[in-house]
Amino acid sequence: AQTVTQSQPEMSVQEAETVTLSCTYDTSESDYYLFWYKQPPSRQMILVIRQEAYKQQNATENRFSVNFQKAAKSFSLKISDSQLGDAAMYFCAYRRGNRDDKIIFGKGTRLHILP
């Protein structure tokens, strides 16, 4: 069975600094997708970034980038120039292939931004 592990329950970063959130996963599949979702106090899950396993190039979205290490089954999220609005729960997530029905989420990392 596939699993997603986030080993950092909470992290803090100074505003304008860079922070990296860790995630490891376990799967025997070769075709899969990895995601980082943000859940602010409003509770609505927002997709931050997505990585296709078959792509070697790390995905980037503005201040957000990932370090995808397929052999190590590691998928970390780097947030550059942290802003107060980045404060939220961040969930790493996995989906098998492009036709699968479910996403498997980690337990999340709560990110605090210090002014």
Add this chain to the structure above:
Amino acid sequence: ETGVTQSPTHLIKTRGQQVTLRCSSQSGHNTVSWYQQALGQGPQFIFQYYREEENGRGNFPPRFSGLQFPNYSSELNVNALELDDSALYLCASSSPPGGDSGANVLTFGAGSRLTVL
């Protein structure tokens, strides 16, 4: 383009009761998924509906059931409520399963917080 809307936002029930949660999918999306998020945990997949039929189910008992309507909106029903059913229930809509990689991104609603006493 309207997003995913869920109702009610909060509700309180007692053990043994039944509850119905509702979800309207984003315009253009015909697939709806439901997730349960217990306090301090990540969301767990309950089931998915596509073309008004269940299209996959997670590890939840049969007292969790759902419906999808012709307009793609959906209901989650939970019978015989237990204390452990207290959670945030998230609905997410997407384009049909399969297709190109961009077509299957989930759009989430803000959830329904259920408290079972």
